[in-house]
Amino acid sequence: MKILVSSCLLGNCVRYDGGHKLNYFIKDKLGKHAKWVTVCPETESGMQTPREPMHLVNKGDTVRLVTLKTRRDLSDKMNIWINKFFSEFNTEDVCGFVFKSKSPSCGFKSVKIWSENNILYSGKCGLFASECITRYPHIPCIDEGRLNDPDLHDNFIEQVFVYKSWSLLNKTDLQSLEKFHTQNKYLIMAHNPEGFENLGSIISEKKLSTDQKYFRYQSLLMKTLRQIAAIRSRSKVLMLMVNDIKEHLSSDNLTELTEMIDNYRKGFISLRVPLSFLNHYSRVFKCAQFQEQTIFNPYPKELDSSCKT
Ligand code: SF4
Structure with missing residues (x-):
């Protein structure tokens, strides 16, 4: 599968200050399972590196990309490039977008929009990221900041692999x-x-x-x-799975599994523990309803947030 990624996250020195924002999880771990479609909207639209930093400014009904000191409006330059990019963009096999957070071009739901003097609001997308999610609302997306949140991390990775199988x-x-x-x-x-x-x-x-x-x-x-699978709802599904398999289980097995799920619900053990036991029983008892259930192995284990470091 392919994943579109902001170039600076792979260690390319394309940022306004001439640096990069290498993210090891993205480059080394996710990179083992994906081919990158690497993009840097600012340099590819013809801006120099290093360059004057920019931010988004609200002007009337539109959001403009403006340099901080010289107040140059680079929106037209960027928008021309964005239209050209998407006229040539082949989405075949693309199963995810990974953006650089807070960037006025690549930022995903974390960008500040300014009036002439004050912040108007934050939580918006950069010009390029905004176009990506508008044109391809089904493709999973995240930024590297959100990958630090275990729930958002696992949710994104799961979406990517389900999308791939889809x-x-x-x-x-x-x-x-x-x-x-x-x-x-x-x-x-x-x-x-x-x-x-x-x-x-x-x-x-x-x-x-x-x-x-x-x-x-x-x-x-x-x-x-996209809705986060909370511990409570996961626990309910685990109990449902136990119910679906209980005819094969001894009362000891049943008690053990129920206690395990309770311990998972209380945060004492990881989800992998009750799932491994359920998977084991399903194989031992050849349970048809558990055959090929993706919940047992939704994505490669090394991509789990618990294996991030
Ligand atoms: S955030 Fe986007 S535009 Fe900025 S340097 Fe990284 S890839 Fe380029």
Whole structure:
């Protein structure tokens, strides 16, 4: 799969001060599983390195990219380049965007927008990142700052790998969609059980064509996966899995698993522990409903936030 990444995060000296913002997790760990589509909107639009720093300024109805001291407005230059970039951008195999935080070009939901004298608001996207998420709302995205938050980190990595498997589906027949839905049952439910039910309704809706089903399913799937799977909802899904397998378990096994899930809910042990036991029992007892469930191994373990350092 390919991931679009802000060039400075891979250690390229393209920042306004001539430096970089190398992120080892992105370059070394995520980089083992992805081909990079490396982009630096500022240098690729013709700006020099080093260069005068810029910020976003609210002018009337538009947001402008303006240099700090000389107050040069570089928005047109940037927007011309952005349009050219997207006219040539091939999204095939692209499963994620990783942006540099706070940048007026690449920043993702963390950029300040200024009036002439004061901050108006923060939490906005830079010009390039904004265009990415508007044009490709289903592709998972994050910035390197958010990767430091374990929940956001794991949520992003999971989205990327689900999106990858989604991209590989043969979208001309409904059986592939039904199989995908079944295999991702518990994983999706951990984010939102209602979302899983609604996804199922899309598949069974008789008035929709296969194309329409795939289109609507993708949209709701990615929206559902963006919701953080909280410990409470994960615990409920684990208990549901125990319930689905309990006919095979001894009362000791059952008690042990229930206690394990309780310990996970209280934060004493990691999610991997009850999942490993459930996976083990499902293999031992050949439980059909657990076959190929993605919740057991949603992405390579070394990409987990707990293995970040
Ligand atoms: S944040 Fe974006 S525009 Fe700025 S140096 Fe990094 S890649 Fe280039």
